[in-house]
Amino acid sequence: MIDKNHCLRLDEQDPLAPLRQQFALPEGVIYLDGNSLGARPVASLERARQVIEQEWGDGLIRSWNSAGWRDLPQRLGDRLASLIGAGSGEVVITDTTSINLFKVLSAALRVQAERAPERRVIVSESSNFPTDLYIAEGLTQMLEQGYSLRLVDSPEQLPAAIDQDVAVVMLTHVNYKTGYMHDMQAVTGLIHEAGALSLWDLAHSAGAVPVELNRSGADYAIGCTYKYLNGGPGSQAFAWVAPALCNLVTQPLSGWFGHARQFDMATRYEPASGIARYLCGTQPITSLAMVECGLEVFEQTDMQSLRRKSLALTDLFIELVEQRCAGHDLELVTPRDHAKRGSHVSFEHPEGYAVIQALIARGVIGDYREPRIMRFGFTPLYTRFSEVWDAVQILGEILDQKTWAQAQFQVRHSVT
Numbered sequence: 001m002i003d004k005n006h007c008l009r010l011d012e013q014d015p016l017a018p019l020r021q022q023f024a025l026p027e028g029v030i031y032l033d034g035n036s037l038g039a040r041p042v043a044s045l046e047r048a049r050q051v052i053e054q055e056w057g058d059g060l061i062r063s064w065n066s067a068g069w070r071d072l073p074q075r076l077g078d079r080l081a082s083l084i085g086a087g088s089g090e091v092v093i094t095d096t097t098s099i100n101l102f103k104v105l106s107a108a109l110r111v112q113a114e115r116a117p118e119r120r121v122i123v124s125e126s127s128n129f130p131t132d133l134y135i136a137e138g139l140t141q142m143l144e145q146g147y148s149l150r151l152v153d154s155p156e157q158l159p160a161a162i163d164q165d166v167a168v169v170m171l172t173h174v175n176y177k178t179g180y181m182h183d184m185q186a187v188t189g190l191i192h193e194a195g196a197l198s199l200w201d202l203a204h205s206a207g208a209v210p211v212e213l214n215r216s217g218a219d220y221a222i223g224c225t226y227k228y229l230n231g232g233p234g235s236q237a238f239a240w241v242a243p244a245l246c247n248l249v250t251q252p253l254s255g256w257f258g259h260a261r262q263f264d265m266a267t268r269y270e271p272a273s274g275i276a277r278y279l280c281g282t283q284p285i286t287s288l289a290m291v292e293c294g295l296e297v298f299e300q301t302d303m304q305s306l307r308r309k310s311l312a313l314t315d316l317f318i319e320l321v322e323q324r325c326a327g328h329d330l331e332l333v334t335p336r337d338h339a340k341r342g343s344h345v346s347f348e349h350p351e352g353y354a355v356i357q358a359l360i361a362r363g364v365i366g367d368y369r370e371p372r373i374m375r376f377g378f379t380p381l382y383t384r385f386s387e388v389w390d391a392v393q394i395l396g397e398i399l400d401q402k403t404w405a406q407a408q409f410q411v412r413h414s415v416t
Protein backbone atom coordinates (compact mmCIF):
# COMPACT_ATOMS: atom_id res chain seq x y z
CA MET A 1 0.00 0.00 0.00
CA ILE A 2 1.24 3.46 -0.92
CA ASP A 3 0.62 6.17 1.68
CA LYS A 4 0.85 9.94 1.61
CA ASN A 5 4.25 9.94 3.32
CA HIS A 6 5.65 7.96 0.43
CA CYS A 7 4.35 10.64 -1.97
CA LEU A 8 5.81 13.44 0.17
CA ARG A 9 9.17 11.67 0.11
CA LEU A 10 8.98 11.47 -3.69
CA ASP A 11 8.49 15.25 -3.73
CA GLU A 12 11.52 15.75 -1.47
CA GLN A 13 13.68 13.61 -3.74
CA ASP A 14 12.37 15.17 -6.97
CA PRO A 15 15.19 17.03 -8.77
CA LEU A 16 12.59 18.96 -10.83
CA ALA A 17 10.62 20.18 -7.79
CA PRO A 18 12.21 23.69 -7.76
CA LEU A 19 10.84 24.40 -11.28
CA ARG A 20 7.33 24.69 -9.89
CA GLN A 21 8.27 28.09 -8.43
CA GLN A 22 8.39 29.40 -11.97
CA PHE A 23 4.66 28.90 -12.38
CA ALA A 24 1.88 31.03 -10.96
CA LEU A 25 -0.59 28.38 -9.79
CA PRO A 26 -3.56 29.42 -7.64
CA GLU A 27 -3.78 28.25 -4.02
CA GLY A 28 -6.14 25.39 -3.35
CA VAL A 29 -6.04 24.03 -6.88
CA ILE A 30 -4.56 20.73 -8.05
CA TYR A 31 -4.07 21.36 -11.72
CA LEU A 32 -4.23 18.21 -13.84
CA ASP A 33 -5.11 19.87 -17.13
CA GLY A 34 -1.77 21.19 -18.36
CA ASN A 35 -2.32 18.98 -21.40
CA SER A 36 -5.17 21.27 -22.42
CA LEU A 37 -3.99 24.68 -21.21
CA GLY A 38 -0.58 24.92 -19.57
CA ALA A 39 -0.15 26.94 -16.37
CA ARG A 40 1.17 30.50 -16.51
CA PRO A 41 4.90 30.99 -16.15
CA VAL A 42 5.56 33.69 -13.55
CA ALA A 43 7.68 35.54 -16.11
CA SER A 44 4.75 35.93 -18.55
CA LEU A 45 3.23 38.82 -16.64
CA GLU A 46 6.35 40.98 -16.78
CA ARG A 47 6.95 39.98 -20.40
CA ALA A 48 3.38 40.96 -21.35
CA ARG A 49 3.85 44.32 -19.61
CA GLN A 50 7.11 44.86 -21.46
CA VAL A 51 5.57 44.03 -24.85
CA ILE A 52 2.55 46.25 -24.27
CA GLU A 53 4.21 49.20 -22.53
CA GLN A 54 7.60 49.36 -24.19
CA GLU A 55 7.52 47.47 -27.46
CA TRP A 56 4.04 48.51 -28.52
CA GLY A 57 3.53 51.69 -26.47
CA ASP A 58 6.93 53.32 -26.89
CA GLY A 59 8.42 51.44 -29.80
CA LEU A 60 5.31 51.55 -31.97
CA ILE A 61 5.95 50.46 -35.56
CA ARG A 62 9.72 50.56 -34.96
CA SER A 63 9.44 47.43 -32.86
CA TRP A 64 9.06 45.25 -35.94
CA ASN A 65 12.79 45.86 -36.29
CA SER A 66 14.04 47.03 -32.90
CA ALA A 67 12.19 44.43 -30.79
CA GLY A 68 12.67 41.70 -33.40
CA TRP A 69 8.96 41.10 -34.00
CA ARG A 70 9.54 40.22 -37.65
CA ASP A 71 11.72 37.20 -36.90
CA LEU A 72 9.98 36.08 -33.72
CA PRO A 73 8.37 32.98 -35.34
CA GLN A 74 11.83 31.73 -36.38
CA ARG A 75 13.65 32.69 -33.17
CA LEU A 76 11.06 30.94 -31.02
CA GLY A 77 11.09 27.99 -33.43
CA ASP A 78 14.83 27.64 -32.88
CA ARG A 79 14.33 27.56 -29.11
CA LEU A 80 11.64 24.89 -29.44
CA ALA A 81 13.53 22.76 -31.95
CA SER A 82 15.61 20.70 -29.51
CA LEU A 83 12.49 19.62 -27.60
CA ILE A 84 11.16 17.84 -30.70
CA GLY A 85 14.41 16.59 -32.22
CA ALA A 86 14.47 19.22 -34.95
CA GLY A 87 17.41 21.32 -36.07
CA SER A 88 17.95 25.05 -35.91
CA GLY A 89 16.20 26.88 -38.77
CA GLU A 90 13.68 24.07 -39.23
CA VAL A 91 10.76 25.25 -37.07
CA VAL A 92 8.46 28.28 -37.08
CA ILE A 93 5.93 29.26 -34.43
CA THR A 94 2.95 30.86 -36.11
CA ASP A 95 -0.81 30.59 -36.67
CA THR A 96 -2.82 27.76 -35.12
CA THR A 97 -2.34 24.01 -35.17
CA SER A 98 -5.40 23.68 -37.43
CA ILE A 99 -4.00 26.22 -39.91
CA ASN A 100 -0.52 24.72 -39.84
CA LEU A 101 -2.02 21.31 -40.47
CA PHE A 102 -3.75 22.69 -43.55
CA LYS A 103 -0.42 24.05 -44.79
CA VAL A 104 1.69 20.94 -44.24
CA LEU A 105 -0.97 18.49 -45.39
CA SER A 106 -1.45 20.50 -48.58
CA ALA A 107 2.30 20.58 -49.13
CA ALA A 108 2.62 16.83 -48.59
CA LEU A 109 -0.12 16.21 -51.16
CA ARG A 110 1.64 18.55 -53.60
CA VAL A 111 4.90 16.64 -53.18
CA GLN A 112 3.08 13.39 -53.88
CA ALA A 113 1.19 14.93 -56.84
CA GLU A 114 4.59 15.43 -58.47
CA ARG A 115 6.14 12.13 -57.43
CA ALA A 116 3.24 9.71 -57.51
CA PRO A 117 0.05 11.42 -58.71
CA GLU A 118 -2.02 8.24 -58.41
CA ARG A 119 -1.64 8.44 -54.62
CA ARG A 120 -4.64 10.42 -53.37
CA VAL A 121 -5.58 8.90 -50.04
CA ILE A 122 -4.87 10.42 -46.64
CA VAL A 123 -4.82 7.82 -43.86
CA SER A 124 -5.63 8.73 -40.27
CA GLU A 125 -7.33 7.34 -37.19
CA SER A 126 -11.04 7.77 -36.44
CA SER A 127 -9.97 8.63 -32.88
CA ASN A 128 -7.71 11.45 -34.07
CA PHE A 129 -8.46 14.92 -32.70
CA PRO A 130 -11.54 16.29 -34.54
CA THR A 131 -9.92 19.40 -35.99
CA ASP A 132 -7.28 17.25 -37.70
CA LEU A 133 -9.97 15.16 -39.35
CA TYR A 134 -12.07 18.21 -40.24
CA ILE A 135 -9.11 19.98 -41.86
CA ALA A 136 -8.28 16.87 -43.90
CA GLU A 137 -11.93 16.56 -44.90
CA GLY A 138 -12.07 20.21 -45.97
CA LEU A 139 -8.88 19.85 -47.98
CA THR A 140 -10.05 16.73 -49.83
CA GLN A 141 -13.30 18.53 -50.69
CA MET A 142 -11.40 21.55 -51.97
CA LEU A 143 -9.03 19.48 -54.10
CA GLU A 144 -11.76 17.22 -55.54
CA GLN A 145 -9.94 15.03 -58.12
CA GLY A 146 -10.58 11.89 -56.12
CA TYR A 147 -8.73 12.83 -52.92
CA SER A 148 -10.15 11.09 -49.88
CA LEU A 149 -9.64 10.38 -46.21
CA ARG A 150 -9.32 6.76 -45.02
CA LEU A 151 -9.76 6.18 -41.28
CA VAL A 152 -8.69 3.22 -39.19
CA ASP A 153 -10.22 2.41 -35.81
CA SER A 154 -7.05 1.24 -34.09
CA PRO A 155 -3.27 1.53 -34.54
CA GLU A 156 -3.12 -2.22 -35.34
CA GLN A 157 -5.12 -1.57 -38.51
CA LEU A 158 -2.58 0.92 -39.88
CA PRO A 159 -0.27 -1.47 -41.79
CA ALA A 160 -3.14 -2.92 -43.84
CA ALA A 161 -4.56 0.55 -44.57
CA ILE A 162 -1.31 1.99 -45.99
CA ASP A 163 -1.36 0.69 -49.56
CA GLN A 164 -0.22 2.00 -52.96
CA ASP A 165 -3.06 4.58 -53.05
CA VAL A 166 -1.87 6.39 -49.94
CA ALA A 167 -0.18 9.77 -50.24
CA VAL A 168 0.08 10.82 -46.60
CA VAL A 169 -0.41 9.21 -43.21
CA MET A 170 -1.52 11.85 -40.72
CA LEU A 171 -1.27 10.75 -37.10
CA THR A 172 -1.37 12.34 -33.70
CA HIS A 173 1.66 10.98 -31.87
CA VAL A 174 -0.06 10.85 -28.46
CA ASN A 175 -3.81 10.28 -28.69
CA TYR A 176 -5.72 13.13 -27.02
CA LYS A 177 -8.22 10.81 -25.38
CA THR A 178 -6.46 7.58 -24.50
CA GLY A 179 -2.90 8.83 -24.10
CA TYR A 180 -1.73 6.06 -26.46
CA MET A 181 1.67 6.93 -27.96
CA HIS A 182 2.81 5.70 -31.35
CA ASP A 183 6.37 4.52 -31.93
CA MET A 184 7.25 7.38 -34.26
CA GLN A 185 10.31 5.78 -35.78
CA ALA A 186 8.70 2.37 -36.40
CA VAL A 187 5.48 3.82 -37.83
CA THR A 188 7.36 6.31 -40.01
CA GLY A 189 9.43 3.39 -41.35
CA LEU A 190 6.24 1.54 -42.21
CA ILE A 191 4.80 4.61 -43.94
CA HIS A 192 7.94 5.13 -46.00
CA GLU A 193 8.16 1.46 -47.00
CA ALA A 194 4.67 1.85 -48.44
CA GLY A 195 5.75 4.95 -50.41
CA ALA A 196 3.74 7.46 -48.35
CA LEU A 197 4.74 10.55 -46.37
CA SER A 198 4.33 10.91 -42.60
CA LEU A 199 2.68 13.83 -40.86
CA TRP A 200 2.78 13.97 -37.06
CA ASP A 201 0.60 16.09 -34.80
CA LEU A 202 2.63 16.70 -31.63
CA ALA A 203 -0.09 18.58 -29.68
CA HIS A 204 0.17 16.15 -26.74
CA SER A 205 3.86 15.38 -27.25
CA ALA A 206 5.83 18.63 -27.43
CA GLY A 207 7.18 19.28 -23.94
CA ALA A 208 5.46 16.11 -22.69
CA VAL A 209 7.54 13.25 -24.10
CA PRO A 210 10.90 13.08 -25.90
CA VAL A 211 10.39 13.44 -29.67
CA GLU A 212 13.05 12.83 -32.31
CA LEU A 213 11.68 14.15 -35.59
CA ASN A 214 14.91 14.03 -37.61
CA ARG A 215 16.11 10.76 -36.12
CA SER A 216 12.72 9.13 -36.76
CA GLY A 217 12.83 10.17 -40.40
CA ALA A 218 9.54 12.05 -40.05
CA ASP A 219 8.39 14.28 -42.93
CA TYR A 220 6.03 16.89 -41.44
CA ALA A 221 5.04 17.92 -37.92
CA ILE A 222 2.80 20.46 -36.25
CA GLY A 223 1.69 21.07 -32.67
CA CYS A 224 0.43 23.46 -30.01
CA THR A 225 2.38 25.69 -27.65
CA TYR A 226 -0.48 26.39 -25.23
CA LYS A 227 -0.57 22.85 -23.83
CA TYR A 228 2.57 21.35 -22.25
CA LEU A 229 4.71 24.25 -23.52
CA ASN A 230 2.80 26.78 -21.39
CA GLY A 231 2.65 29.52 -24.03
CA GLY A 232 -0.71 30.93 -22.89
CA PRO A 233 -4.31 30.60 -24.09
CA GLY A 234 -4.41 30.40 -27.86
CA SER A 235 -0.66 30.95 -28.25
CA GLN A 236 0.66 30.18 -31.72
CA ALA A 237 1.43 26.69 -32.93
CA PHE A 238 4.54 25.28 -34.57
CA ALA A 239 5.29 23.76 -37.94
CA TRP A 240 8.28 21.65 -38.96
CA VAL A 241 9.14 20.17 -42.36
CA ALA A 242 12.01 17.78 -43.02
CA PRO A 243 14.77 19.86 -44.67
CA ALA A 244 14.90 17.54 -47.70
CA LEU A 245 11.22 18.25 -48.46
CA CYS A 246 10.89 21.85 -47.40
CA ASN A 247 11.89 23.58 -50.63
CA LEU A 248 10.19 21.15 -53.03
CA VAL A 249 6.79 22.86 -53.04
CA THR A 250 5.08 25.97 -51.69
CA GLN A 251 2.21 25.71 -49.24
CA PRO A 252 -1.11 27.24 -50.36
CA LEU A 253 -1.44 29.96 -47.67
CA SER A 254 1.25 31.87 -49.52
CA GLY A 255 1.03 35.12 -47.60
CA TRP A 256 3.57 37.92 -47.65
CA PHE A 257 5.46 36.79 -44.53
CA GLY A 258 6.50 33.66 -46.43
CA HIS A 259 7.80 35.62 -49.42
CA ALA A 260 11.50 35.51 -50.25
CA ARG A 261 11.68 39.33 -50.12
CA GLN A 262 8.64 40.51 -48.19
CA PHE A 263 9.26 44.23 -48.52
CA ASP A 264 9.94 44.22 -52.24
CA MET A 265 6.14 44.27 -52.38
CA ALA A 266 6.40 42.27 -55.60
CA THR A 267 3.33 41.38 -57.61
CA ARG A 268 4.17 37.68 -57.78
CA TYR A 269 4.74 35.27 -54.92
CA GLU A 270 8.18 33.81 -54.58
CA PRO A 271 8.58 31.52 -51.56
CA ALA A 272 11.32 32.08 -49.00
CA SER A 273 13.83 29.30 -48.72
CA GLY A 274 13.29 26.84 -45.86
CA ILE A 275 10.67 26.83 -43.15
CA ALA A 276 10.04 30.61 -43.49
CA ARG A 277 7.79 29.74 -46.46
CA TYR A 278 5.34 28.30 -43.92
CA LEU A 279 4.68 31.78 -42.55
CA CYS A 280 1.56 33.51 -43.82
CA GLY A 281 0.58 36.89 -42.32
CA THR A 282 1.03 39.26 -39.38
CA GLN A 283 0.93 37.49 -36.02
CA PRO A 284 -0.66 38.60 -32.71
CA ILE A 285 2.68 39.63 -31.20
CA THR A 286 1.57 39.97 -27.57
CA SER A 287 0.47 36.35 -27.63
CA LEU A 288 3.48 35.11 -29.58
CA ALA A 289 5.90 36.81 -27.17
CA MET A 290 4.47 34.78 -24.25
CA VAL A 291 5.64 31.54 -25.87
CA GLU A 292 9.20 32.48 -24.98
CA CYS A 293 8.46 32.42 -21.23
CA GLY A 294 7.24 28.83 -21.47
CA LEU A 295 10.26 27.73 -23.49
CA GLU A 296 12.68 29.38 -21.06
CA VAL A 297 11.58 27.00 -18.31
CA PHE A 298 12.35 23.98 -20.51
CA GLU A 299 15.85 25.29 -21.05
CA GLN A 300 16.56 24.64 -17.36
CA THR A 301 15.99 20.89 -17.69
CA ASP A 302 15.87 18.23 -20.40
CA MET A 303 13.24 15.96 -21.90
CA GLN A 304 14.79 12.79 -20.43
CA SER A 305 14.41 14.09 -16.86
CA LEU A 306 10.90 15.29 -17.63
CA ARG A 307 9.96 11.92 -19.09
CA ARG A 308 11.26 10.09 -16.03
CA LYS A 309 9.09 12.19 -13.74
CA SER A 310 6.10 12.06 -16.08
CA LEU A 311 6.11 8.26 -16.06
CA ALA A 312 6.54 8.22 -12.27
CA LEU A 313 3.53 10.55 -11.91
CA THR A 314 1.28 8.60 -14.29
CA ASP A 315 2.34 5.26 -12.74
CA LEU A 316 1.56 6.63 -9.28
CA PHE A 317 -1.84 7.96 -10.38
CA ILE A 318 -2.88 4.65 -11.95
CA GLU A 319 -1.72 2.69 -8.90
CA LEU A 320 -3.44 5.01 -6.43
CA VAL A 321 -6.73 5.06 -8.35
CA GLU A 322 -6.71 1.27 -8.43
CA GLN A 323 -5.89 1.18 -4.71
CA ARG A 324 -8.35 3.84 -3.49
CA CYS A 325 -11.20 3.63 -6.03
CA ALA A 326 -11.43 -0.15 -6.51
CA GLY A 327 -15.00 -1.36 -6.92
CA HIS A 328 -16.14 1.79 -8.67
CA ASP A 329 -16.99 1.61 -12.34
CA LEU A 330 -13.64 2.90 -13.60
CA GLU A 331 -11.83 1.55 -16.63
CA LEU A 332 -8.27 2.54 -17.49
CA VAL A 333 -8.03 3.38 -21.20
CA THR A 334 -4.39 4.54 -21.14
CA PRO A 335 -1.72 1.93 -21.93
CA ARG A 336 0.22 0.57 -18.94
CA ASP A 337 3.20 -0.03 -21.20
CA HIS A 338 5.55 2.94 -20.76
CA ALA A 339 6.59 2.81 -24.41
CA LYS A 340 2.96 3.42 -25.43
CA ARG A 341 2.00 6.08 -22.87
CA GLY A 342 2.08 9.87 -23.19
CA SER A 343 1.81 12.20 -20.18
CA HIS A 344 -1.91 11.99 -19.43
CA VAL A 345 -4.06 9.22 -17.99
CA SER A 346 -7.69 8.57 -18.86
CA PHE A 347 -10.29 6.54 -17.07
CA GLU A 348 -13.76 5.82 -18.38
CA HIS A 349 -16.69 6.17 -16.02
CA PRO A 350 -20.40 6.10 -17.00
CA GLU A 351 -20.85 9.47 -15.23
CA GLY A 352 -17.46 10.82 -16.29
CA TYR A 353 -18.72 14.32 -17.06
CA ALA A 354 -20.40 14.78 -13.68
CA VAL A 355 -17.45 13.27 -11.79
CA ILE A 356 -15.10 15.80 -13.43
CA GLN A 357 -17.46 18.64 -12.52
CA ALA A 358 -17.54 17.42 -8.91
CA LEU A 359 -13.73 17.22 -8.89
CA ILE A 360 -13.41 20.76 -10.23
CA ALA A 361 -15.74 21.97 -7.45
CA ARG A 362 -13.24 20.45 -4.99
CA GLY A 363 -10.29 22.17 -6.68
CA VAL A 364 -9.03 19.20 -8.69
CA ILE A 365 -9.00 20.29 -12.33
CA GLY A 366 -9.04 17.58 -14.96
CA ASP A 367 -11.26 17.46 -18.02
CA TYR A 368 -13.81 15.35 -19.83
CA ARG A 369 -13.87 14.02 -23.37
CA GLU A 370 -16.72 12.19 -25.04
CA PRO A 371 -17.61 9.44 -24.52
CA ARG A 372 -17.25 8.86 -20.76
CA ILE A 373 -13.54 9.76 -20.62
CA MET A 374 -12.09 11.51 -17.59
CA ARG A 375 -8.70 12.86 -18.53
CA PHE A 376 -5.89 13.84 -16.16
CA GLY A 377 -2.74 15.53 -17.43
CA PHE A 378 0.54 15.29 -15.55
CA THR A 379 2.98 18.08 -16.13
CA PRO A 380 6.39 17.18 -14.69
CA LEU A 381 7.42 20.85 -14.55
CA TYR A 382 4.90 21.62 -11.84
CA THR A 383 2.84 18.61 -10.71
CA ARG A 384 3.77 17.24 -7.27
CA PHE A 385 3.54 13.58 -6.24
CA SER A 386 1.63 14.60 -3.11
CA GLU A 387 -0.94 16.35 -5.32
CA VAL A 388 -1.51 13.07 -7.13
CA TRP A 389 -2.22 11.52 -3.73
CA ASP A 390 -4.63 14.31 -2.74
CA ALA A 391 -6.42 14.25 -6.11
CA VAL A 392 -7.04 10.51 -5.88
CA GLN A 393 -8.36 10.78 -2.29
CA ILE A 394 -10.86 13.43 -3.45
CA LEU A 395 -11.85 11.31 -6.46
CA GLY A 396 -12.41 8.38 -4.08
CA GLU A 397 -14.65 10.48 -1.82
CA ILE A 398 -16.71 11.74 -4.77
CA LEU A 399 -17.22 8.19 -5.99
CA ASP A 400 -17.95 6.76 -2.52
CA GLN A 401 -20.46 9.50 -1.70
CA LYS A 402 -21.88 9.75 -5.25
CA THR A 403 -21.41 13.52 -5.04
CA TRP A 404 -21.45 13.57 -8.84
CA ALA A 405 -25.22 12.83 -8.79
CA GLN A 406 -25.97 16.37 -7.55
CA ALA A 407 -27.90 18.41 -10.11
CA GLN A 408 -25.28 21.15 -10.46
CA PHE A 409 -22.71 18.64 -11.73
CA GLN A 410 -24.98 17.44 -14.51
CA VAL A 411 -25.14 20.84 -16.24
CA ARG A 412 -23.18 20.80 -19.50
CA HIS A 413 -20.87 23.76 -20.08
CA SER A 414 -19.87 24.83 -23.59
CA VAL A 415 -16.25 23.79 -22.97
CA THR A 416 -15.90 20.41 -21.27
Ligand SMILES: *Cc1c(COP(=O)(O)O)cnc(C)c1O
Pocket residue numbers: 096097098099129131132172176201203204224237
Ligand atom coordinates in the same frame (compact mmCIF):
# COMPACT_ATOMS: atom_id res chain seq x y z
C1 LIG B 1 -5.33 20.56 -29.00
C2 LIG B 1 -5.20 19.93 -30.34
C3 LIG B 1 -5.38 20.68 -31.51
C4 LIG B 1 -5.83 22.13 -31.41
O1 LIG B 1 -5.83 22.80 -32.62
P1 LIG B 1 -6.04 24.39 -32.59
O2 LIG B 1 -5.93 24.79 -33.99
O3 LIG B 1 -4.99 24.96 -31.69
O4 LIG B 1 -7.38 24.65 -32.00
C5 LIG B 1 -5.15 20.06 -32.72
N1 LIG B 1 -4.79 18.77 -32.79
C6 LIG B 1 -4.63 18.01 -31.68
C7 LIG B 1 -4.22 16.59 -31.80
C8 LIG B 1 -4.85 18.57 -30.43
O5 LIG B 1 -4.72 17.83 -29.32
